[in-house]
Amino acid sequence: TTPLAGTRLGSDAKGQTSPVPVEFDDQERYLRLGDVNDILVSVGEGVHFSDGYDFVDFLVSVSGDGLAARSVVRSVEGASPQSLRAFFRELAADWKGTQGDRTWESIEHDLTIKASRDPLGHVILGFTLRESFLADAWQVRVIVCLEAGEEMAHAAVGMERVLGAE
Numbered sequence: 001t002t003p004l005a006g007t008r009l010g011s012d013a014k015g016q017t018s019p020v021p022v023e024f025d026d027q028e029r030y031l032r033l034g035d036v037n038d039i040l041v042s043v044g045e046g047v048h049f050s051d052g053y054d055f056v057d058f059l060v061s062v063s064g065d066g067l068a069a070r071s072v073v074r075s076v077e078g079a080s081p082q083s084l085r086a087f088f089r090e091l092a093a094d095w096k097g098t099q100g101d102r103t104w105e106s107i108e109h110d111l112t113i114k115a116s117r118d119p120l121g122h123v124i125l126g127f128t129l130r131e132s133f134l135a136d137a138w139q140v141r142v143i144v145c146l147e148a149g150e151e152m153a154h155a156a157v158g159m160e161r162v163l164g165a166e
Contacts, residue, residue, distance in 0.1 A: 021151045024158040031158035033125070035144045039064045041127050044162040054078030056163055060111055062129050062142050069140040071129050073111045077163050084113075085160050091115055091123055092156035095148045109133045121148045 023032040030045035042061045049057040056077045061070035077083045087104040097117035105112045110133070114126040125144045131137035146152050 021146055022154040022158060024154075024161060026161070029162050031155070031162045033144045033146065033155060035146070037064070037143075039142045039144055041125075041142065041144055043159065048162075050077075054080060058163065060127075060129055062127060062140055064142060067140065067142075069129055069138070071110050071131055073106045073129075074108050075106050075163065083163070085156075085163050087113065087115075088152075088156040088159040092153045095152065097123075097148065117148065118145075122146065123148050123152050 021034055023034070024030070028045060029048055031043045032045075033041045033043075040063045042059075042063075044058045045061060048059070054076050055074060057072055057074050059070060060073050061068070063069075075084050077085060080086065082104075084104060084106075087102065090099070091102065101114065101116045103112065103114045110130045112128040114128075116124045116126075118124060123146045125146065126141065127144065128139055128141045130139040146155060
């Protein structure tokens with residue numbers, strides 16, 4: 001497991017290692033997004049299936065203090081402008097935040113990502129992960145905050161590598 005070039009592994013005042021904001025594993029094909037609040041969102045870890053067309057199924061897991069949830073998500077990737085890869089590329093390209101808030105949702109509604117900006121130059125990613133579309137299914141919401149420049153660019157590269165062509 002190696003962080004993408006340019007990411008940092010921080011330490012807090014006690015010398016404890018904090019999560020890597022953006023981490024990608026070439027062999028296991030997953031992307032992890034972490035933040036200072038010990039929230040970790042993993043995309044692609046363990047399950048990755050492409051049907052040979054544009055549909056991709058991948059595992060998304062969310063963890064934090066007292067929280068662990070995971071669900072398989074289906075997305076239309078390929079050249080689709082509605083792909084998760086395109087969503088992350090656009091967020092990285094718009095590092096100044098001139099395009100405003102954005103939302104991406106998987107085709108079966110099991111993952112929604114809402115992106116907004118704060119005045120300090122961060123991209124605030126709100127992840128809502130659901131068990132299914134049924135009314136009684138569980139759902140969990142977490143927030144991950146990344147720097148708009150380098151961290152968001154590395155997240156976009158990682159997403160491309162996780163969900164890109166086999």
